Amino acid sequence: MKVLILFLVVVAVEVSVTIVPFPEKEKDPKYWKNQAQDTLQHALKLQKLNTNIAKNIIIFLGDGMGIATVTASRILKGQLDGKPGEETQLEMDKFPHVALSKTYNTNAQVSDSAGTATAYLCGVKANEGTVGVSAAAVRAQCNTTKGNEVDSILKWAKEAGKSVGVVTTTRVNHATPSASYAHCVNRDWFSDNEMPKEAVDQGCKDIAWQLMHNIPDIEVILGGGRKYMYPKNTPDVEYPEEGKANGTRLDGLNLTHIWVRKKPANKLARYIWNRSQLLGLKPEEVDYVLGLFEPMDMVYELDRNNVTEPSLSEMVMVAMRILQKNPNGFFLLVEGGRIDHGHHEGKAKQALHEAVEMDKAIGMAGRMTAEKDTLTVVTADHSHVFTLGGYTYRGNPIFGLAPSVSDIDKKPFTAILYGNGPGFKLLNGARENISTVDYGHRNYLAQSAVPLRMETHGGEDVAIFAKGPLAHLLHGVHEQNYIPHVMAYAACIGQNKDHCKSGAIRGSLGPLTLTSALLSLLFLWPWD
Secondary structure, X not given: OHHHXXXXXXXXXXXXXXXXXXXXXXXXXXXXXXXXXXXXXXXHHOOOOOOOOOOEEEEEEEOOOOHHHHHHHHXXXXXXXXXXXXXXXXXXXXXXXXXXXEOOEOOEOOXXXXXXXXXXXXXXXXXXXXXXXXXXXXXXXXXXXXXXXXXXXXXXXXHOOOEEEEEEEEEOOOHHHHOOOOOEOOOOOOOHHHOOHHXXXXXXXXXXXXXXXXXXXXXXXXXXXXXXXXXXXOOOOOOOOOHHHOOOEOOOOOHHHHHHHOOOOOOOEXXXXXXXXXXXXXXXXXXXXXXXXXXXXXXXXXXXXXXXXXXXXXXXXXXXXXXXXXXXXXXXXXXXXXXXXXXXXXXXXXXXXXXXXXXXXXXXXXXXXXXXXXXXXXXXXXXXXXXXXXXXXXXXXXXXXXXXXXXXXXXXXXXXXXXXXXXXXXXXXXXXXXXXXXXXXXXXXXXXXXXXXXXXXXXXXXXXXXXXXXXXXXXXXXXXXXXXXXXXXXXXXXOOOHHHOOOOOOOXXXXXXXHHHXXXXXXXXXOO
16 A cells, blocks of 8 residues: 555655645535535425526527536636635526437538538428427428428517527538528528539538528527628638638628618617627617627637636626516527637647636626526537546546556656547657657647547437426437427417416416416406
8 A cells, every 4th residue: 555655655745746735624524415415405405496587598508518528617616716625516506407419410420510500490300400490401402491490488588579690610601500490401601602503503501601591580690600791701800911810602602781771760779799899888879789890709708808708707708788678588508619619729728728618608697687677508519539537536636647657658647538539649659658759738638549531429318407497397318309388488479378378377476477377367257
């Protein structure tokens, strides 16, 4: 035993493990018993279910935010605050109701972000690579589109008189946001430049075009994707010297101009492209805003320029201030989309900081709304082959090394690893000795077991966190397409409305006041 302890100490010194000690209070059994009792009392209060009608619906989608990512992000959040991290609570951890979502596509065991977006926004499972169409539509086959379109909860909300918004850190015509407004058999048809001539000739429209025409009165659209809105070779406003940022459209349309022209004359619509313009908006005066802050996806949070590019939290804040003006309420889709990109690139540090930033946005939304009338759902479309292991000690730096070396090749390894991806590297036929590299760098490629240019998605279930009216309907294990049906039911939009009719009693008294319930009994009582 002494030899083992000495070995571990030596290894810890050699790989420079810095551990944040856990609090002294945790040594006292009373601490844990009191904590459990407090949690129990809180749980008992949840027996009184919130059966109000949801005036507002917010869905936060962490693209690629599997459960391992949630755990690692929680630890990172705590360590950024100088704590061990494991005991920290993410904002989503505080939500009272949690379920699991089965993420497979109709034709894929391990899903992509398009088919999954169709599920959790449109309420039907679909094929991978397609958005806003049923499984009868075939990827990249334009002639399978017509008749197979499916509408999203964003459209249901708009038809019910609510304001609606889309906020993302990816392109606004990327897979997740596009399923809320588009019907396209190929998620990669960002503009007509990416479409085959056959599809254009058959009448299919690119996703950027559909954003401007399918639901032209979306109040808030914030994210990246400028290049797909402008005629081909139009210099970008922010990067005029970079050819890859130029416009791509072959039809010669300037979709930002079309977007403004389609707005009612008595409404104020603003197109913006930088952080200063966003924060300079007066929400009480602006009715519509289209903000496109990058030619393609937005910059990673760790690399973000505070002068030109807003954070996800800032975009959510402005979006909600505009949407909240509607007395009928609102629907808001918020995507932390670059969590997924960080993982694909093997850059765990970028991915987890994206998740922490989304958590800040969740907290902000919670402070700006009331749980009594706002249903908030946090979930993911799929996971990644991302792992956190290695028998690390409590408080071990989340991007740090495991406390012991491999008992096979005698080299250190990080707690974070990938099942596949660009982090696979051999030197002289053997695994790289990472003690010689900066594994704490923001763009460090965590080691992977199988070499791939891009890491893949994972196929396991992901979590659904929910709070607000009828959040308890998200429970157990569900098919992913169940999610928008719950949100719509809670808000009395879409196909389930019978329970919302005047005089209906839901739960105990449901949305009715005691007075209205008594009046109902007065008229229904058999007085004769």
